[in-house]
Amino acid sequence: MLEDALIPLSITLKVAVLSTFLVAVFGILISYALARRDFRGKWLADILVTLPLVLPPTVTGYLLVVLLGKNGAIGSFLFETTGWTLLFTWHAAVIAAFVVSLPLMVKTTASAISAVDRELEYAAYTLGHSELETMLFVTLPLAKKGILAGIVLSFARAVGEFGATLMVAGNIPGKTNTMSLSIYTAFQSGNDALANILVITLVVVSLLSMALAARFVDRWSV
Amino acid sequence: MGVKVSLSKKYRSRGRKGGRDDVFSLDVSFEVGNELVVLFGRSGSGKTTTLRCIAGLETPECGSIVVNGKTYYDSDSGVDLQPQYRRPGYVFQNYALFPHMDVRKNIVYGLKGWDTAKKEERLFEMLRLLHIEGLEGRYPSQLSGGQKQRVALARALAPSPDILLLDEPFSALDMVVRMRLRERIKTIQKELGIPILFITHSPEEAFSLADRVVVLHEGQVRQSGSPREVFYSPVDRDVAELVGVSNIFEDGDVVGNSPEGFVLEGRGMQFVTSSDVSGSDIVSWGVRPENIHLMAYDEGLLSDECNVFAGTVLDVTDKGSSKLMAVELDGSNVVLLCDVPTRLLDDAMGSRVIVNIAAQDVLVFE
Structure with a gap:
């Protein structure tokens, strides 16, 4: 019984940690571009990134299936070149979690970056630093609070992800059955004992990770 | 040697009281030596934009900017150096000290590629030059206005820039501190021998500080000369009003x-x-x-x-x-x-x- 809880937990953590890492890296780059650069189609990029926040997760999931499936634009290319299918693997779960939590990261981080005084960046330029160096050592450290908040929100969103994951990764025992999917399955099949254990485990793990994150944010945002 | 500036730029400036935006056209040219130059004019006369164009923080539409024989910008030959290659000493109106770095880190931030011992030596040289020894461990939020100003100056001067640009640096300081810092700037100019461009809208500051005054009005240079010339022989009514x-x-x-x-x-x-x-x-x-x-x-x-x-x-x-x-x-x-x-x-x-x-x-x- 305990093993039935531990496997979904490890899948959930694996998916959430990896997707949060990707969200942090790409989210920061996208946020910087949106907050500080002018480029054509910026409004479109902004809308595309934000869209999963507005759409129901099942719709996001459906669109991902269309894109990543064997006949989809990205999926067919991947299959032809590498023979690799994404759908119904835990990688697809990572992608689903990434797409739904990216807007949370970008919205908080972009507004934190916009709030950094531009004069400070200009000052860094006049002191001989390139835009990249200035971003790394001036802008991002000053936007730290917003970035950390974005990461925490993204992790929470990834742990709780259900709809899109079900669409693209399925609910394959031992492979893609994350905590939220397993809870649903256990509840549906009348296995209340397992459902209880899963729920308690998820609540405890969530509380612990939030407490850890809060301490981390406190220490780093002084 | 010296600074040769000739630039024009059109930009939108916020219309007053939320009205429509006005198109402001800046058309400035002047040539000055390695001296203390005051860019003098009302707010909105184009002083700050001129300074930012020299630093490379804004780009003119056409013209040329040459500092000590080095071309920073030339629209004819397509030269437009990024600010990090111009490396002007620039003191911002709000000081723009990095709030997440202490005074030491702020001052050595421009000393990219220096080894640690040399950085340290330069740091203390700068602290001595501006009489702010002992402040190196403090953060900007723990400094008074005058101290922030000195740290900003130290940071701008530490990498030995070819030119020092100051945007209304003393406007938020009280009289006594302002007078002391003015003297400091004068001494620094004499010691370093670099051109210093100093923006102010205060006639008193312009007169007491400048070797040369460049009067800007509505985006144009109306008069350029010694303080005595500008203050006692203003060329037109606008300049006369500006100089009091x-x-x-x-x-x-x-x-x-x-x-x-x-x-x-x-x-x-x-x-x-x-x-x-x-x-x-x-x-x-x-x-x-x-x-x-x-x-x-x-x-x-x-x-x-x-x-x-x-x-x-x-x-x-x-x-x-x-x-x-x-x-x-x-x-x-x-x-x-x-x-x-x-x-x-x-x-x-x-x-x-x-x-x-x-x-x-x-x-x-x-």
């Missing part, structure tokens, strides 16, 4: 000569100036408020001497160190603004006074 000549007589006639100089007539009054106006029929002239002398009314003082008038005090504003009085001259509707020492006169409104202006203080311009 507030009693202005426009388009008067040159009516003749007197032993003290030329006689001018405007708004029903005759003034004598020692400026040479031979060859012109119509001129404008003005008098600084502090160059008008007032005496208690005494009929015996009214003589045929030039520029002596009788008048009545209409209004008095006490400025503490002096009084600003509005005096209406008899037999005309001319009201002169006079800046007089506080204890000189009984300041009752309506009291009668004698007004006297030296012929050399009647400044003539176009």
Whole structure:
């Protein structure tokens, strides 16, 4: 019984940690571009990134299936070149979690970056630093609070992800059955004992990770 | 050597009171040596934009910028160096100290690629130069305004820039600190021998600080010269107003000569100036408020001497160190603004006074 809880937990953590890492890296780059650069189609990029926040997760999931499936634009290319299918693997779960939590990261981080005084960046330029160096050592450290908040929100969103994951990764025992999917399955099949254990485990793990994150944010945002 | 700037740029500036945006066109050119240059003008005259174009923080539409023989920008040959390759010492109006770094890190931030020992040496050199030893461990939020200003200067000067650009650096400081820092800037210019461009809208600051004053008005250089030239021979009415000549007589006639100089007539009054106006029929002239002398009314003082008038005090504003009085001259509707020492006169409104202006203080311009 305990093993039935531990496997979904490890899948959930694996998916959430990896997707949060990707969200942090790409989210920061996208946020910087949106907050500080002018480029054509910026409004479109902004809308595309934000869209999963507005759409129901099942719709996001459906669109991902269309894109990543064997006949989809990205999926067919991947299959032809590498023979690799994404759908119904835990990688697809990572992608689903990434797409739904990216807007949370970008919205908080972009507004934190916009709030950094531009004069400070200009000052860094006049002191001989390139835009990249200035971003790394001036802008991002000053936007730290917003970035950390974005990461925490993204992790929470990834742990709780259900709809899109079900669409693209399925609910394959031992492979893609994350905590939220397993809870649903256990509840549906009348296995209340397992459902209880899963729920308690998820609540405890969530509380612990939030407490850890809060301490981390406190220490780093002084 | 020195700085050669010629640039033009059109940009939208916020219309006042939320109205429509105005298109502002900047068209500035001047050439200065390795001296302390004050860019002087009202806010919105294009001073800051000029400075930012020199630093590379904004791009002109066309023109060229050459500092000490190095071309920063030239629209003809397509040169436009990024600010990190121009590396001007730039002191921002709000100081722009990095809040997440202590004073030490702020000052050495521009010393990219220096080894640690050299950085440390330079840091203490800068701390000594600006008399801020002992502050290196503090964060910007723990500094006073004057200290922030000094740290900003130290940071700008640490990498030995080719040029130092200061955007209204003292506007938020109190009088005493401001005067000390002005002296500091003068000494630094003499020691380092680099061109320093200093923005201010304060006539007093421009006069006391500058080797050369460049007057900007509505996006154009109206006059450039020594403080003495600009303050005592303003070329036109706008410059005259900017440098504090507030009693202005426009388009008067040159009516003749007197032993003290030329006689001018405007708004029903005759003034004598020692400026040479031979060859012109119509001129404008003005008098600084502090160059008008007032005496208690005494009929015996009214003589045929030039520029002596009788008048009545209409209004008095006490400025503490002096009084600003509005005096209406008899037999005309001319009201002169006079800046007089506080204890000189009984300041009752309506009291009668004698007004006297030296012929050399009647400044003539176009």
